[in-house]
Amino acid sequence: MKQVPTLKIDGITISQSLAIIEFLEETRPTPRLLPKDPKKRAQVRMISDTIASGIQPLQNLSVLKQVGQENQLAWAQKVIHTGFDALEQILRSTAGKYCVGDEVSMADLCLVPQVANAERFKVDLTPYPTISRINKTLLALEAFQVSHPCRQPDTPPELRA
């Protein structure tokens, strides 16, 4: 698909971020990234898919190239607003400390990077207090910091933390 991420692990090569995460969960089950209860697992996957299918692909690099430079910002903002309008509503019934209850899950792994995208596209986050609160809580966790775009091997010097 000529996209990132791709992971080489245990002798196989997997693409598609959620497929990778579910594989990691099944082979390295601790700590959990999906709750035990199937109904809560469904909520985690629904939120993850809302972001990974319903928002991000519509504002990724190759789509933005196709809409043309003068339309890019408006397009990305519209896509993110539509998705976040829905997400804010969903989270109001599923969220505790995090997206689903009080344990970090795959849904949280999808939320933070998408909020970063929203900020990059100058989306006003005022209508999304639940998204903002959860995002802030998650960014305080070490895993979300060491993995941050500003701390990667390929982070350009001017963006490095």
Next chain:
Amino acid sequence: MTESSKPILYSYFRSSCSWRVRIALALKSIDYETIPVNLIKDQGQQFSEEFQALNPMKQVPTLKIDGITISQSLAIIEFLEETRPTPRLLPKDPKKRAQVRMISDTIASGIQPLQNLSVLKQVGQENQLAWAQKVIHTGFDALEQILRSTAGKYCVGDEVSMADLCLVPQVANAERFKVDLTPYPTISRINKTLLALEAFQVSHPCRQPDTPPELRA
């Protein structure tokens, strides 16, 4: 109002995402009720206040089951798999499960959303066909390559999986957008094999409660 303990599926006959779930329900012999949501009529019934409350993304499918409401076709299918495990829609082996999910996500994140109704509305009528064809070609170029290493009789080995539930509806979309499938012999072969199975037939867009008479099988 009828009290029903049967699952309720909000579906549009031609929605490829709804079709995925219909196939899963058929394979697992789960009896359900359909409430059609017409994406075109009434300026799109998915935008009604009533439906929006059920699914804030204003999309089909949405499934009411076991006292909860789930949206996102793959989240629904994984829930069905975990609560009604027979027959399997995901293999036992984690590496094969990863392949099934990778193929499913390639379609459900990498192709379908880029050519769904609301995106096509935004690119404008004169650009729609070219846009949809480009999206599907890009995706199928990749999928054909992936399937050459994972496929047996079906997308992953010789058992029907969630990947197959994603493939058939996406091929139907490709045909609707007049995509030339000659470059994709593996996709075509698997699609043909799957369409012969009963679950893929009873769930077909041409056999739904809301199929228009002129498209009915």
